[in-house]
Amino acid sequence: MEEKHDHILKEVTGSEYKYGFFSDIDTETIPKGLSEDVVRLISAKKNEPDFMLEFRLKAYRHWLTMKMPQWAHLTIPEINYQDIIFYAAPKQQASLSSLDEVDPELLRTFNKLGIPLEEQKLLTGVAVDAVMDSISVKTTFRESLAELGIVFCSMSDAIREYPELVKKYIGTVVPYTDNYFASLNSAVFSDGSFCYIPRGVRCPMELSTYFRINAANSGQFERTLLVADDDSYVSYLEGCTAPMRDENQLHAAVVEIIALENAEVKYSTVQNWYPGDKNGKGGIFNFVTKRGICKGDNSKISWTQVETGSAITWKYPSCILRGENTTGEFYSVAVTNNYQQADTGTKMIHIGKNSHSTIISKGISAGHGQNSFRSLVKVVKNADKVRNFTQCDSMLMGDKCGAHTFPYIEVENESAVIEHEATTSRIGEDQIFYCNQRGIDTESAVGLIINGYAREVLNKLPMEFAVEAQKLLAISLEGSVG
Amino acid sequence: MLQIKDLHVSINGKEILKGIDLEVKAGEVHAIMGPNGSGKSTLAAALAGREMFEVNSGKVTYRGENLLELSPEDRARKGLFLGFQYPVEIPGVSIVNFMKTAINEQRKFKGLEPISASDFLRLMREKKELVGLTTSLTNRSVNEGFSGGEKKKNEIFQMAMLEPALAILDETDSGLDIDALKTVAHGVNQLRRKDNATVIITHYQRLLEYIIPDYVHVLYKGRIVKSSGKELALELEAKGYDWIKGEE
Numbered sequence: 001m002e003e004k005h006d007h008i009l010k011e012v013t014g015s016e017y018k019y020g021f022f023s024d025i026d027t028e029t030i031p032k033g034l035s036e037d038v039v040r041l042i043s044a045k046k047n048e049p050d051f052m053l054e055f056r057l058k059a060y061r062h063w064l065t066m067k068m069p070q071w072a073h074l075t076i077p078e079i080n081y082q083d084i085i086f087y088a089a090p091k092q093q094a095s096l097s098s099l100d101e102v103d104p105e106l107l108r109t110f111n112k113l114g115i116p117l118e119e120q121k122l123l124t125g126v127a128v129d130a131v132m133d134s135i136s137v138k139t140t141f142r143e144s145l146a147e148l149g150i151v152f153c154s155m156s157d158a159i160r161e162y163p164e165l166v167k168k169y170i171g172t173v174v175p176y177t178d179n180y181f182a183s184l185n186s187a188v189f190s191d192g193s194f195c196y197i198p199r200g201v202r203c204p205m206e207l208s209t210y211f212r213i214n215a216a217n218s219g220q221f222e223r224t225l226l227v228a229d230d231d232s233y234v235s236y237l238e239g240c241t242a243p244m245r246d247e248n249q250l251h252a253a254v255v256e257i258i259a260l261e262n263a264e265v266k267y268s269t270v271q272n273w274y275p276g277d278k279n280g281k282g283g284i285f286n287f288v289t290k291r292g293i294c295k296g297d298n299s300k301i302s303w304t305q306v307e308t309g310s311a312i313t314w315k316y317p318s319c320i321l322r323g324e325n326t327t328g329e330f331y332s333v334a335v336t337n338n339y340q341q342a343d344t345g346t347k348m349i350h351i352g353k354n355s356h357s358t359i360i361s362k363g364i365s366a367g368h369g370q371n372s373f374r375s376l377v378k379v380v381k382n383a384d385k386v387r388n389f390t391q392c393d394s395m396l397m398g399d400k401c402g403a404h405t406f407p408y409i410e411v412e413n414e415s416a417v418i419e420h421e422a423t424t425s426r427i428g429e430d431q432i433f434y435c436n437q438r439g440i441d442t443e444s445a446v447g448l449i450i451n452g453y454a455r456e457v458l459n460k461l462p463m464e465f466a467v468e469a470q471k472l473l474a475i476s477l478e479g480s481v482g
Numbered sequence: 483m484l485q486i487k488d489l490h491v492s493i494n495g496k497e498i499l500k501g502i503d504l505e506v507k508a509g510e511v512h513a514i515m516g517p518n519g520s521g522k523s524t525l526a527a528a529l530a531g532r533e534m535f536e537v538n539s540g541k542v543t544y545r546g547e548n549l550l551e552l553s554p555e556d557r558a559r560k561g562l563f564l565g566f567q568y569p570v571e572i573p574g575v576s577i578v579n580f581m582k583t584a585i586n587e588q589r590k591f592k593g594l595e596p597i598s599a600s601d602f603l604r605l606m607r608e609k610k611e612l613v614g615l616t617t618s619l620t621n622r623s624v625n626e627g628f629s630g631g632e633k634k635k636n637e638i639f640q641m642a643m644l645e646p647a648l649a650i651l652d653e654t655d656s657g658l659d660i661d662a663l664k665t666v667a668h669g670v671n672q673l674r675r676k677d678n679a680t681v682i683i684t685h686y687q688r689l690l691e692y693i694i695p696d697y698v699h700v701l702y703k704g705r706i707v708k709s710s711g712k713e714l715a716l717e718l719e720a721k722g723y724d725w726i727k728g729e730e
C-alpha cells in the first residue's frame with residue numbers, strides 16, 4: 001500500500017506533463033466525420049437495443065439545429081466535426097472473461113499511469129473502470145461488488161445487461177436537448193461507467209473510472225450514469241490523462257447522478273488532461289456536462305474537482321435539489337497556467353424545502369491563464385428555508401493572467417438565506433521568503449502555499465487521492481514564479 | 483562563525499546600512515540594540531538573503547564561506563536561522579506540514595533520508611514542551627490568526643526544531659508576556675552550545691537578564707557606534723539613546 005503510494009507519487013512528481021506518452025495499441029477506428037450513419041454505426045458496434053439508437057438519433061437531429069454556445073468567457077477556436085474520429089477502440093475480444101485476454105500493451109499503459117488493472121495490485125479499496133478512447137477495457141472488482149447487489153460496469157455492458165435501469169434513468173438529469181455538447185454526447189457517446197447502488201447498501205470501496213485518450217484525431221465522448229437508491233452511499237472518483245499532441249482533441253462527456261431518498265453520493269474528479277505546451281499549442285478541449293439530482297428527501301450530492309489539465313475547460317457540475325432537506329455541495333480547485341483557459345463553476349437549483357448548498361471555489365491563475373468562476377444559485381417559489389453559502393477565491397500569480405467571477409443569484413422565495421464571499425489574493429514575496437528562510441526553495445514554497453490555499457477543497461477528496469492531487473497542483477504551477 | 487566586513491545595504495536605492503563590521507564566534511551570544519529605524523532588521527534580512535535588500539559592498543563570511551553568494555534557502559540549510567520580527571501568515575499550511583517540509587529539505591541537503599513519522603512526532607513533542615507551545619496551536623496553520631506573542635513563540639519553536647548554527651532573533655521578545663519571555667529565554671539557553679551562536683536584536687534589557695550576552699552592540703543610523711560587554715545594555719536602559727547620539 002505504502003509502496004503503491006510512493007510509486008504513484010514518483011510518477012507524478014517529475015516535472016512537466018508526465019502522461020504525455022502514446023501507446024502503440026492495435027486500434028479499430030471508423031472514418032473521420034459525423035453523420036446519421038456514423039451515429040448508427042456506433043450504436044451497431046455496441047449491439048445496442050433500439051431505445052438507445054432512438055435516443056442517439058433524436059439527440060443528433062437536435063444537435064444539428066443548435067449552435068456552439070458563446071456565453072462562456074473562453075476563446076475557442078472553430079471545431080471541425082468532420083475532422084474528428086468519433087469511435088476509436090483498442091482491439092480486443094468482444095467480451096473478456098479474464099485479464100489474460102487484454103492486450104498486454106494496454107495493461108502496460110495503465111500500469112504506467114499508476115492504474116494497474118490486476119486486482120491484487122490495486123490500491124486496496126478502490127475498484128476501477130478503465131476507459132481507453134471509446135471503450136471500457138476492464139472493470140475491476142465487478143464480481144465482488146455484485147455480491148452486494150452493486151452494479152459497476154462499463155456503460156456499454158450496462159446498456160446490454162441492464163437495459164431497464166439505463167432506460168429508466170439515462171437523459172433524465174441531462175436531457176439530450178440540454179446544451180450543444182450534451183446533445184453531441186448523447187448522439188455519439190461510446191462508453192463510460194455505469195453504477196447502481198441498491199437500497200440500503202453502503203458501497204465498501206471507492207469506485208473510480210480512469211479515462212485515457214490514446215488515439216490521434218479522435219474525440220472522447222463518454223457517458224457516466226450513477227444511481228444511488230434509497231439509503232445508499234457511494235464515493236466515486238474519476239481521473240483522466242492524454243498524450244501530448246500538437247493538435248487539440250475534443251472531450252465532451254456527460255455525467256448524470258440520481259440520488260434517491262437518504263442517499264449520498266460523493267463524486268470527485270482529478271482532471272489532468274494534457275493542457276497544451278507552454279505556448280498554448282495542443283491540449284484537450286474539455287466540454288463537460290455534469291449534473292446530479294437529489295431526487296429523494298434527505299439526499300446529498302457532493303462534487304469535488306481538482307482541475308489542472310486541458311487547454312480549455314468548460315464545466316459546471318450542478319445539483320438539482322428536488323427533495324426536501326437535501327444537500328448539494330461543490331468544492332473546486334481550478335488551475336490555469338501558460339495559455340490554459342477554464343470557465344467552471346456550478347449551479348444549485350433549490351426546489352425542495354429546507355435544501356442547503358455549499359459552493360467553495362478556489363481558482364489559481366498563472367502565466368497567461370484565464371480562470372473564470374461561474375455560479376447560479378436558484379431558489380424557486382415554493383422552496384422555503386433554503387440556505388446557500390458561496391465562497392469564491394481567486395489567486396493570481398504574475399500579471400499576465402486573469403481571474404473572473406460571474407455569480408448569479410435568482411431567488412423567488414423570501415425565506416432564503418444566501419451568503420456570498422469572494423476574495424482575490426497573490427502569493428506574497430514575504431511568504432515565499434519565510435519558506436526560503438526555513439530551507440524550502442521557491443518552487444516547493446509555491447506548492448506548499450497553493451496547497452494551503454486549496455486545503456478546504458483537497459480535504460474533501462478521498463484519502464487515497466488527496467496526496468496525488470497535492471503533487472499535481474504543485475507540478476502544474478512549476479515555473480510560474482520567479 | 484560569522485564575520486561581517488564593511489557591509490553596505492540599500493533598499494530601493496536608499497542606503498540603510500553604511501558599513502557594518504561585526505564578528506560572531508561559535509559559542510557566543512551577541513545583542514544588537516538601537517533606536518527604531520536604525521537598520522537592525524535590515525541587517526538581519528540582508529544576512530538571511532532577502533532579495534529586496536541590496537548588498538552594495540562589503541563581505542560576509544559564514545563558517546568559512548562567502549555567505550552573500552548563497553541563495554536564501556541554502557543559507558538556511560547551512561544552519562542560518564532568522565526569527566522574524568513580523569512572522570508572516572501562511573493560510574491552510576499546518577505547522578506540522580510546514581516543519582516537516584523544512585526539516586526534510588534540510589535533510590535532503592545533507593544527503594539524509596526524510597525523517598521518519600515517529601522521529602518527527604517525538605521531535606515535535608520535545609520541542610513543543612521546550613518552548614511551551616500547545617498542540618492546539620501546532621495543529622493550526624502557520625501563524626494564521628496567532629496573537630503577537632504566539633507568533634514569536636512559534637519562531638522559537640521552529641528554531642528549536644531546526645537547531646541552527648547561527649540564530650538571528652529579531653525582536654523575539656517584543657509582545658511576549660513575562661512568563662512567555664522566561665520560557666523563550668529558557669528555550670534559547672537550552673539550545674546554547676559551544677558550536678552555535680545567537681544574535682539577539684532587542685529593545686529591552688529585560689530579555690538580556692535571562693539570556694546573558696557576551697557582547698552588546700548599538701546600531702545607530704546604519705552603523706555600529708558602540709560595542710561592549712553586557713553592562714552596556716543596562717547603561718542604555720538607564721540613559722536612553724540620546725547619550726549615544728550625544729557622543730556622536
Ligand SMILES: Nc1ncnc2c1ncn2[C@@H]1O[C@H](COP(=O)(O)OP(=O)(O)OP(=O)(O)O)[C@@H](O)[C@H]1O
Binds near residue numbers: 493494
Ligand atoms: N521595504 C522597505 N522599503 C523602504 N524602506 C524600508 C523598507 N524596509 C525598511 N526600510 C527603511 O529602512 C530603515 C531601517 O529599517 P529597519 O527595519 O532595519 O529598522 P530597525 O532598526 O529594525 O527598526 P525597529 O526597531 O523599528 O524594528 C527604516 O528607515 C525603514 O523605513
Ligand SMILES: [Mg+2]
Binds near residue numbers: 524567652
Ligand atoms: Mg526591526
